[in-house]
Amino acid sequence: MNAMSKNLSELSGRKGLDKNLFEELGISADGSGSPGTEAMEKLREEFLVGKANVYGTVTFYDFLKPENKGKKVYVCNGSACMTAGTQEALSKELGKHYSAEEIGEMCCLGRCHENSAFHAGGKNYSGDAFTAIENIKKENAIIADHYQVGSMGTPIITKDYGEIKEYYQVFLNCLNKTPEALLDELKASGLRGRGGAGFSMAFKLDSCRNVKSDIKFIVCNADEGDPGAYSDRYILEQRPHALLMGMMIAGYITGAAHGVVYIRGEYPESVTIIQDAIEALRKEELIGKRVRGSGFDFDFKVIKAQGAYICGEETALLSSIEGQRPEVRVRPPYPTQQGLFNKPTVVNNVETLANLPFIMQEGGKAFAAIGTEKSTGTKLISLDGFFNRPGIYEVNMGTPLRVVIDELGGGFRQPVKAMHIGGPLGGLVPVAKIDELTVDFDSFAAAGFLLGHASVVCIPENFPLIKYLEHLFRFTAHESCGKCFPCRLGSTRGYEMLEKAQSTEYKIDRRLMNDLLETLETGSLCALGGGLPLPVKNALKYFDEELKAYFA
Ligand SMILES: Cc1cc2nc3c(=O)[nH]c(=O)nc-3n(C[C@H](O)[C@H](O)[C@H](O)COP(=O)(O)O)c2cc1C
Numbered sequence: 419m420n421a422m423s424k425n426l427s428e429l430s431g432r433k434g435l436d437k438n439l440f441e442e443l444g445i446s447a448d449g450s451g452s453p454g455t456e457a458m459e460k461l462r463e464e465f466l467v468g469k470a471n472v473y474g475t476v477t478f479y480d481f482l483k484p485e486n487k488g489k490k491v492y493v494c495n496g497s498a499c500m501t502a503g504t505q506e507a508l509s510k511e512l513g514k515h516y517s518a519e520e521i522g523e524m525c526c527l528g529r530c531h532e533n534s535a536f537h538a539g540g541k542n543y544s545g546d547a548f549t550a551i552e553n554i555k556k557e558n559a560i561i562a563d564h565y566q567v568g569s570m571g572t573p574i575i576t577k578d579y580g581e582i583k584e585y586y587q588v589f590l591n592c593l594n595k596t597p598e599a600l601l602d603e604l605k606a607s608g609l610r611g612r613g614g615a616g617f618s619m620a621f622k623l624d625s626c627r628n629v630k631s632d633i634k635f636i637v638c639n640a641d642e643g644d645p646g647a648y649s650d651r652y653i654l655e656q657r658p659h660a661l662l663m664g665m666m667i668a669g670y671i672t673g674a675a676h677g678v679v680y681i682r683g684e685y686p687e688s689v690t691i692i693q694d695a696i697e698a699l700r701k702e703e704l705i706g707k708r709v710r711g712s713g714f715d716f717d718f719k720v721i722k723a724q725g726a727y728i729c730g731e732e733t734a735l736l737s738s739i740e741g742q743r744p745e746v747r748v749r750p751p752y753p754t755q756q757g758l759f760n761k762p763t764v765v766n767n768v769e770t771l772a773n774l775p776f777i778m779q780e781g782g783k784a785f786a787a788i789g790t791e792k793s794t795g796t797k798l799i800s801l802d803g804f805f806n807r808p809g810i811y812e813v814n815m816g817t818p819l820r821v822v823i824d825e826l827g828g829g830f831r832q833p834v835k836a837m838h839i840g841g842p843l844g845g846l847v848p849v850a851k852i853d854e855l856t857v858d859f860d861s862f863a864a865a866g867f868l869l870g871h872a873s874v875v876c877i878p879e880n881f882p883l884i885k886y887l888e889h890l891f892r893f894t895a896h897e898s899c900g901k902c903f904p905c906r907l908g909s910t911r912g913y914e915m916l917e918k919a920q921s922t923e924y925k926i927d928r929r930l931m932n933d934l935l936e937t938l939e940t941g942s943l944c945a946l947g948g949g950l951p952l953p954v955k956n957a958l959k960y961f962d963e964e965l966k967a968y969f970a
């Protein structure tokens with residue numbers, strides 16, 4: 419982090435979380451789609467930051483930037499809706515009810531199981547909801563989506579936890595133990611982060627715990643940006659207390675009194691459900707000062723994001739909360755040393771945190787007994803609309819991928835050639851490889867893929883892979899934070915090449931493409947630019963027959 423942004427973190431920290439610049443910008447954009455000049459000027463004065471800082475922040479986000487002004491309805495342009503081929507018909511139908519200027523795009527609404535997804539009047543819709551567009555426009559009707567929820571093995575997260583009064587007994591029991599004892603359980607569990615990188619959670623909590631500071635934060639990364647993933651959405655909406663209790667336990671272990679839930683703006687329902695769940699905790703006096711007479715203080719703040727994939731990267735996320743332009747920060751210092759407002763901060767994924775109640779109730783050893791030696795516990799998998807039973811499935815780590823696809827998902831409903839697993843930066847798995855993989859970090863890594871957040875986007879036989887690769891480069895170009903040039907420039911050069919090869923006689927020079935991939939992989943600051951080459955290389959390796967026509 420450079421000195422300038424460090425100073426801005428301090429400045430932002432003076433105001434704290436209660437009234438925060440990022441949130442205020444979102445509030446002033448509500449209704450019109452972008453904050454006006456007057457509102458920006460007022461906030462700039464109030465928060466003592468420069469004009470360029472506020473403008474730089476506003477223009478970064480899909481839902482704050484001036485181009486968003488006047489938008490009334492948004493079509494999901496995520497990978498799953500694209501390969502399902504539902505976007506064109508949906509846009510055409512919406513075009514009958516809204517002017518072209520009123521229709522925007524969002525990515526992704528987490529309705530990958532039903533497709534035809536769109537956002538209107540602050541609510542999400544999918545499936546055949548677009549046939550009722552007049553009602554939606556007039557009455558802002560709620561039309562619920564439907565997906566399967568299942569498990570095989572030990573249900574940890576999908577298990578119903580009943581009434582919160584009884585469920586939170588797990589947390590009250592934690593308060594009778596020392597933070598060290600709880601940390602030992604976590605260490606014994608072997609829990610690794612579910613957000614993509616698979617980093618040890620106990621290590622993170624331990625290092626935050628060891629930094630002396632009066633103020634510390636537990637930040638839940640609920641930005642679930644990977645198109646195709648909706649397992650965090652499932653937890654936020656169906657298991658909110660597993661997540662909130664997980665954050666409280668993490669707070670007790672590290673000595674943090676503040677929990678921030680950063681939820682993507684594309685999940686409006688999740689924001690409301692989490693806010694309600696926090697209020698339910700307040701009523702039960704389970705949060706606040708000296709919870710139930712103990713020495714433990716804890717409270718939550720919910721932050722609604724404004725549409726930027728890179729805000730899922732943990733350091734960009736912290737800058738986002740601070741109201742800065744969300745550029746990735748150079749590490750070290752790590753967030754556990756200097757995170758939100760330069761204070762020690764733990765950032766964990768929704769699913770990671772939601773495992774803590776089970777670990778504290780059943781013990782770390784019981785958790786470690788599930789799954790494999792290096793990938794303990796279970797994993798949620800999101801299956802898209804190409805499956806006969808699309809939905810969220812929880813399986814023990816180490817479960818054969820074939821079992822997930824055939825027994826839980828019910829197989830494909832039309833011929834599929836590849837699955838993009840683990841988000842846009844995950845590997846492209848040809849169907850011929852299914853039997854070689856088990857659902858755990860090591861199996862995927864050993865085969866040259868990535869488990870990531872375990873979302874599955876299918877690519878049907880009839881979908882051109884060259885078009886899919888162009889989509890990945892375009893996605894990266896749109897989402898790049900611009901901090902480092904391999905990603906900022908390379909993503910654009912990539913889609914230009916792929917587009918030209920489809921629309922003209924131009925053939926891509928293989929050496930040039932390989933150079934580009936190597937530069938992205940070795941020269942990028944974060945895993946957006948650094949991760950893009952993986953699916954591209956997989957495609958070049960396994961689908962040469964289909965792709966060679968586009969290369970010299
Ligand atoms: C481009 C990019 C996007 C990311 N998006 C997310 C996300 O949406 N949710 C998430 O939990 N982690 C995301 N991550 C990973 C986070 O940086 C971080 O590793 C994670 O929140 C740590 O939590 P965990 O240890 O519980 O997995 C992303 C990383 C990158 C590079």
Ligand code: SF4
Pocket residue numbers: 728746897898899900901902903905906942943944945946947948
């Ligand atoms: S790789 Fe891309 S997103 Fe990551 S820091 Fe560089 S420019 Fe930003």
